[in-house]
Amino acid sequence: MHVTLFLAAGMLDFSPICAGGLVVAPGWLPSRLASELRDDARALHARGLFRTSGLRDNTVAVGGPQVYDSRDRLVCNAAPDLPGNRAARDDFERRIDGLRQELCASLGLRSLRCAEQYYSIHGAGSRLDRHLDERHEDTKGERGWTAATRRSISWLLYLCEPGWGEPGGPGAGGELRAFCRSTAPGARCGAHDGDVQLGWLEGGRHDGAFEPVFLDSWVRAPDGGTPLSVLYRVARGEREALTPPFSAESGTWPLPTDGSGYGPMELESAFRAQLPERLRGRFRMTDTVDERCAVMSVAPLAGTLVLFDSAAVPHEVAPVLAGERVALAGWLHEPQQPFPDWFGA
Numbered sequence: 001m002h003v004t005l006f007l008a009a010g011m012l013d014f015s016p017i018c019a020g021g022l023v024v025a026p027g028w029l030p031s032r033l034a035s036e037l038r039d040d041a042r043a044l045h046a047r048g049l050f051r052t053s054g055l056r057d058n059t060v061a062v063g064g065p066q067v068y069d070s071r072d073r074l075v076c077n078a079a080p081d082l083p084g085n086r087a088a089r090d091d092f093e094r095r096i097d098g099l100r101q102e103l104c105a106s107l108g109l110r111s112l113r114c115a116e117q118y119y120s121i122h123g124a125g126s127r128l129d130r131h132l133d134e135r136h137e138d139t140k141g142e143r144g145w146t147a148a149t150r151r152s153i154s155w156l157l158y159l160c161e162p163g164w165g166e167p168g169g170p171g172a173g174g175e176l177r178a179f180c181r182s183t184a185p186g187a188r189c190g191a192h193d194g195d196v197q198l199g200w201l202e203g204g205r206h207d208g209a210f211e212p213v214f215l216d217s218w219v220r221a222p223d224g225g226t227p228l229s230v231l232y233r234v235a236r237g238e239r240e241a242l243t244p245p246f247s248a249e250s251g252t253w254p255l256p257t258d259g260s261g262y263g264p265m266e267l268e269s270a271f272r273a274q275l276p277e278r279l280r281g282r283f284r285m286t287d288t289v290d291e292r293c294a295v296m297s298v299a300p301l302a303g304t305l306v307l308f309d310s311a312a313v314p315h316e317v318a319p320v321l322a323g324e325r326v327a328l329a330g331w332l333h334e335p336q337q338p339f340p341d342w343f344g345a
Contacts, residue, residue, distance in 0.1 A: 014106045017153065020189040020212075020312045021180050022296050028305035029157060033091055038159040038302070038326050040085040041076070041119040049082070050074040050121065054129075071126050073317075076119045078328065092328070096155070100332055103153060103307075110334050115149060117330030122174050124324075128317035130179070132287045133331065134310035136196040138217050138229070139267060149333035150196070151310035158300040159326040165299055171323020174300050178308060178315040179293040184209040190309040192234055194337030197311050198271065201233060201242070202282040202292070210292075212312070213283065215271075218340050219245045227343065231274060243274040250274075287314050300325050 054072040134151040137144035163169035200210040219228040228245035268285040
């Protein structure tokens with residue numbers, strides 16, 4: 001289900017997050033506070049506290065230097081010790097913490113916490129390429145299992161001046177574009193029992209819909225050696241294995257073509273090769289975008305809040321055509337899956 005739901009009667013319906021869609025709440029932030037935060041961002045920029053930021057590929061092939069140009073955004077980490085209008089940011093912090101509590105109660109998530117947030121400014125001509133905010137730990141290389149938490153829910157709050165996108169207005173362009181799949185009834189994307197979603201399986205029990213595919217990296221090997229992995233889906237609340245246990249040493253796991261690491265397409269092919277032949281053509285990695293994705297576009301209107309699952313929704317920012325697109329964004333984290341008790345024993 002990729003239907004975008006809006007603020008109604010003061011209550012937010014968070015169910016689209018579980019289905020791989022967006023929650024969009026126009027006017028979630030009062031115009032007064034949006035204006036104060038926008039002014040704060042611009043004052044911090046004038047003090048030289050912003051830096052250029054593009055995207056860093058989180059696949060195991062990453063390793064090269066980051067290169068930026070004029071098409072990239074400017075960002076400023078909204079840390080507690082950041083100077084400027086702390087009163088306005090404290091007001092916002094109370095609101096985002098209230099939202100965090102609502103999400104925990106509504107979605108039954110483990111202790112979410114506000115772990116990252118930043119101001120961003122996109123000038124004319126800048127954009128943000130398509131990406132995922134979070135990936136399975138095994139696709140991140142050596143740093144995959146080193147963090148205590150992971151990104152769970154992505155949030156975006158627009159701070160643009162009123163009239164954005166209107167003739168003669170302060171700016172245009174810079175829409176968020178999310179690429180959402182129609183999910184099977186009752187499917188819950190993102191993670192299951194701590195296992196982060198790796199991909200989607202098309203059709204099957206629900207024609208035209210997609211089911212989340214999860215990767216369990218902690219299957220105990222019969223000989224007690226290196227843990228094995230399994231791809232699975234959830235059917236009627238129970239795990240249904242889609243592959244036999246495998247590892248990077250399995251005969252079905254291809255070697256990287258350049259001998260160093262896997263690019264996104266090679267990684268998708270490697271996981272697809274673990275599936276039975278009848279399922280391989282129906283498998284997609286979560287960051288794959290094709291004609292079966294619905295494109296959801298959200299204009300950067302001041303006070304609008306957007307929420308989505310960090311591991312399930314590829315997205316991008318369209319080029320800013322005019323003006324400055326100002327926003328505050330971040331992630332709610334949840335604990336990363338712990339190592340099993342038997343690991344390392």
